[in-house]
Amino acid sequence: VCFIPGGLDCSISFVSHVLGKVCVHGWQKEILGVLVPRLTELTKSDCIWQRICWQLVECVPDRWMEAVVLGFVQRAPGADVLSRLLGNLVVKNKKAQFVVAQKMLLLQYGHTTAVLQNLLGYLALDSVRRTLLLRVLQELLETWSSSSAVKHSPAEQQLYISKAILICLSHLKESEIASCRQELLTSMMEGVKCHLESSLPQLRRLGMVVAESISLSINTEGPVLKFEYEEDDETRELKSLLVQTPSFCVVPSLPDDDRSEKAGAALPLVPESNEKSYTAAPLMPDEESDAELDSDDDLIPYDMSEDKELKIKAPMYIRDCIEVLTGSRSEDVDKWEATVKALESLVRRNPAATREVSVELAKILLHLEEKTCIEGFVELRQRAQVAVLTTDPIPVAKYLTSQFYSLNYSLRQRMDILDVLVLAAQELSCPKFHGKTKHSGVQKPCIQLLPGSDSSKGWRRIVDERIKSKTRRFDTGQSHVELASRPNEFNSVAGYFFFPLIQHFDRPLTTFDLLGEDHLVLGRLVHTLAVLMYLAVNTVAVTAMGKALLEFVWALRFHTDSYVRQGLLSCISSLLLSVPAERILADMTEELLETQSWLGDVMEKDPDGDCRRLALQNLLLMENLKKKLEAVPS
Amino acid sequence: MALPPPDPQFVLRGTSAAVHTLHFSCGGPEPDIPLLFSGSENGLIHVWNLKTHRVDTALDGHGRKSVYCVETMGDKDRLLSQGRDQRICLWDLAEGRTSVTDSVFTEHVGFCRCSLLKVAQGRWLMAMAARSLEEVQILELPSKTSVCTLKPEVGAKLGMPMCLKLWQLSCGSQPVLLAGYEDGSVVLWNVSTGKALSRLICHQEPVMSLDFDSEKAKGISGSSEKVLSIWSLNEQQNLQVYKTHQLVNAGISDVTIRPDKKILATAGWDHRIRIFGWKKLKPLAVLDYHTATVHCVSFSDHSSPRHRLLAAGSRDQRISVWSIYAQT
Numbered sequence: 001v002c003f004i005p006g007g008l009d010c011s012i013s014f015v016s017h018v019l020g021k022v023c024v025h026g027w028q029k030e031i032l033g034v035l036v037p038r039l040t041e042l043t044k045s046d047c048i049w050q051r052i053c054w055q056l057v058e059c060v061p062d063r064w065m066e067a068v069v070l071g072f073v074q075r076a077p078g079a080d081v082l083s084r085l086l087g088n089l090v091v092k093n094k095k096a097q098f099v100v101a102q103k104m105l106l107l108q109y110g111h112t113t114a115v116l117q118n119l120l121g122y123l124a125l126d127s128v129r130r131t132l133l134l135r136v137l138q139e140l141l142e143t144w145s146s147s148s149a150v151k152h153s154p155a156e157q158q159l160y161i162s163k164a165i166l167i168c169l170s171h172l173k174e175s176e177i178a179s180c181r182q183e184l185l186t187s188m189m190e191g192v193k194c195h196l197e198s199s200l201p202q203l204r205r206l207g208m209v210v211a212e213s214i215s216l217s218i219n220t221e222g223p224v225l226k227f228e229y230e231e232d233d234e235t236r237e238l239k240s241l242l243v244q245t246p247s248f249c250v251v252p253s254l255p256d257d258d259r260s261e262k263a264g265a266a267l268p269l270v271p272e273s274n275e276k277s278y279t280a281a282p283l284m285p286d287e288e289s290d291a292e293l294d295s296d297d298d299l300i301p302y303d304m305s306e307d308k309e310l311k312i313k314a315p316m317y318i319r320d321c322i323e324v325l326t327g328s329r330s331e332d333v334d335k336w337e338a339t340v341k342a343l344e345s346l347v348r349r350n351p352a353a354t355r356e357v358s359v360e361l362a363k364i365l366l367h368l369e370e371k372t373c374i375e376g377f378v379e380l381r382q383r384a385q386v387a388v389l390t391t392d393p394i395p396v397a398k399y400l401t402s403q404f405y406s407l408n409y410s411l412r413q414r415m416d417i418l419d420v421l422v423l424a425a426q427e428l429s430c431p432k433f434h435g436k437t438k439h440s441g442v443q444k445p446c447i448q449l450l451p452g453s454d455s456s457k458g459w460r461r462i463v464d465e466r467i468k469s470k471t472r473r474f475d476t477g478q479s480h481v482e483l484a485s486r487p488n489e490f491n492s493v494a495g496y497f498f499f500p501l502i503q504h505f506d507r508p509l510t511t512f513d514l515l516g517e518d519h520l521v522l523g524r525l526v527h528t529l530a531v532l533m534y535l536a537v538n539t540v541a542v543t544a545m546g547k548a549l550l551e552f553v554w555a556l557r558f559h560t561d562s563y564v565r566q567g568l569l570s571c572i573s574s575l576l577l578s579v580p581a582e583r584i585l586a587d588m589t590e591e592l593l594e595t596q597s598w599l600g601d602v603m604e605k606d607p608d609g610d611c612r613r614l615a616l617q618n619l620l621l622m623e624n625l626k627k628k629l630e631a632v633p634s
Numbered sequence: 635m636a637l638p639p640p641d642p643q644f645v646l647r648g649t650s651a652a653v654h655t656l657h658f659s660c661g662g663p664e665p666d667i668p669l670l671f672s673g674s675e676n677g678l679i680h681v682w683n684l685k686t687h688r689v690d691t692a693l694d695g696h697g698r699k700s701v702y703c704v705e706t707m708g709d710k711d712r713l714l715s716q717g718r719d720q721r722i723c724l725w726d727l728a729e730g731r732t733s734v735t736d737s738v739f740t741e742h743v744g745f746c747r748c749s750l751l752k753v754a755q756g757r758w759l760m761a762m763a764a765r766s767l768e769e770v771q772i773l774e775l776p777s778k779t780s781v782c783t784l785k786p787e788v789g790a791k792l793g794m795p796m797c798l799k800l801w802q803l804s805c806g807s808q809p810v811l812l813a814g815y816e817d818g819s820v821v822l823w824n825v826s827t828g829k830a831l832s833r834l835i836c837h838q839e840p841v842m843s844l845d846f847d848s849e850k851a852k853g854i855s856g857s858s859e860k861v862l863s864i865w866s867l868n869e870q871q872n873l874q875v876y877k878t879h880q881l882v883n884a885g886i887s888d889v890t891i892r893p894d895k896k897i898l899a900t901a902g903w904d905h906r907i908r909i910f911g912w913k914k915l916k917p918l919a920v921l922d923y924h925t926a927t928v929h930c931v932s933f934s935d936h937s938s939p940r941h942r943l944l945a946a947g948s949r950d951q952r953i954s955v956w957s958i959y960a961q962t
Binding site for chain 2: 299300301302303304306307308309310
């Protein structure tokens, strides 16, 4: 493609037409791949070429404008280049404005960060376009702070919008921020509220990062908003968007020489000072040893071999532990600490004694609060609870499950009950665990704001592995190490763990409403049931559990919280993996067919990516099930 | 073959409350009875007769609030006591009297013991923690006039003063104050100008107690951590760390150097009293008698060395009295 050299007044509208048609037919990449670099070169210093370029894009008919503008924004190597190429197109042309300000930002979310930078940088570079930038920011903030958007839009879209907001903020000048400070503040407050209410930790973190950034830009002096969250790549990337790095320019050779000279000058200084300090040091010890020659050797020390670290002894008997833990004497805090640390091992070593007082001990542990500051108190308490539960499963499980639905417990305590049940079930059902080590990758009781999503990831990994092993049809057999086989202790107690939890979920209490506000606990409950179902493989009660679980899932399948839905889909996976195939087909055929159609729906229409993936896995599992049964010769 | 540590020479029982402070008064000429003053958590000051090992008098002047500092002013007839009722009381004990002659309302709600220094006949300087959080006030006694207030600079964030020691190099020279603070630093103050001369961060935890040897210009401080810190003062009035000593168990409530500067004693939270040589901080003995935190240690001021005693007061309500390294 070559252009008529300057000097002639010509119309290039037909070129625009050609360009538009080519782009709309899908050859964007090819033609713009050649055109854009050329134009970049030509427009760098030449105004005439710039104007020609502007004319080119302005004359593209409206019906093809979108494709052309999209292509340009994606291909331009930088915001300033885009500015040179498009000029004030977005201001002059309504269609282009719609594409840039609305479609690419709010309706699409697949573009890369670089494209976002280009787009928003382009809007920021010209004063005429800056009003558009402000409007764009306002609309982005409206979306970010709307609670229905936070609840229903996919995580990727929310990330995209957050990035766009941060880039806009980085471009705004002081005066502009001052003019819209009030709106920024209002949307920040609303938005942070919706984000923090979400059950997904990624969304909460997104909300926190964006809120912090907004607060930082509107409050240059004075206290800013600061959240506590774990930094990871995503948050670091988001925060880096707030700072605009100047465009890359070639470093001339002179400063390089200067720098190396300075470095050279600095080096000789350092060894000098080192030498000085070395000469100074040997002097000191000499003086000291001189003075010490006339020491007080006339004072003979006494025998100090008994002088050891002071250790507080923990009680040796379980009943003593109970006394210490329930005692109201505030003085014996050392003993209390020692008891808490020693409790788990004591319980495991004295199973008979524990069984006598198991429910009482479980009660004490459930209500035990941190009296002094011990490291890892929550973990110590949890391990003790698991030890008690595995030593005497039936009565303690009965107690814990009944307390889960009782009044006057905090959400944290109810979730603790669920964690303890899962850990104990795992220990009981697996021959590997002797209570000493925790399985890596699975439940790490997270104390603050990551409730169970870690555990769900861990279980998903295990379920995935199991699915993988099934789809490959290899019988990988038992694990590589020959383990001593033990009877499955979970067999006799699985029902006691499972059924009480599933019974009362639809009965609201004054302080606890699973189907209402407390959907976070509901999500945890659902995940717990999925794990219990998974661990119940090869137990007698598994079919009954499967049926009950299927009914439970069916009742909740349209829940609005995506964490709950993920849990429900994990339940289905566990069910399909644990209940023997024959029993599934014999007892649950109709329900399974209904479930299959629901899964298909989820896979296509659910906004959450994880839900869709889980639904697909479940459908695959069902397929395998069918094939497996068909393969059996009748 | 090292000898096992000695047993206490005798043990004083009868305070019926944790003992927080001790002070000997044994320097008087022969007919005078050697006395030990002890302050307890129940607000009483007991005057122990060291010949009969019994309480001669019990002084009640702090409204049943814990007494945490007891000092004599010159001789055993004039006593100063500091209690948690925010008061410092001056007592007249001559001829069997037990009356409070004067008191200073400090408004200090912490535990910082005051420090006394005799500057002239009948005139004393007293350093005490004042009402405001970080300040130390110097008063002249018995007139109770304020000499100066030592305020750390803004932003220094020293925290509360935890322990004080007033001293002067020789009679007539400028009095200076060493103060240990909550943030673990020790500050040297010039009392006349009210300015801080030097600050040294000795510990990561609050400085619980300190003592200073003005002849050698060396001092020692103990904290709630496992380290004893020894620091020195150079000619430019700057504090420098000289040495640190690791302890077996964390927590020191009190540290004191014997008047002859040969040994020092520390009172530990691990119920033990430790004796060290002062020259090199050589560990000499660990005295394990008490069954609860030792709150205070004090050396006696006997004129004849072989009578010298060491007393330790503990939360287990007993005062143990030891005779150790008395021959040197």
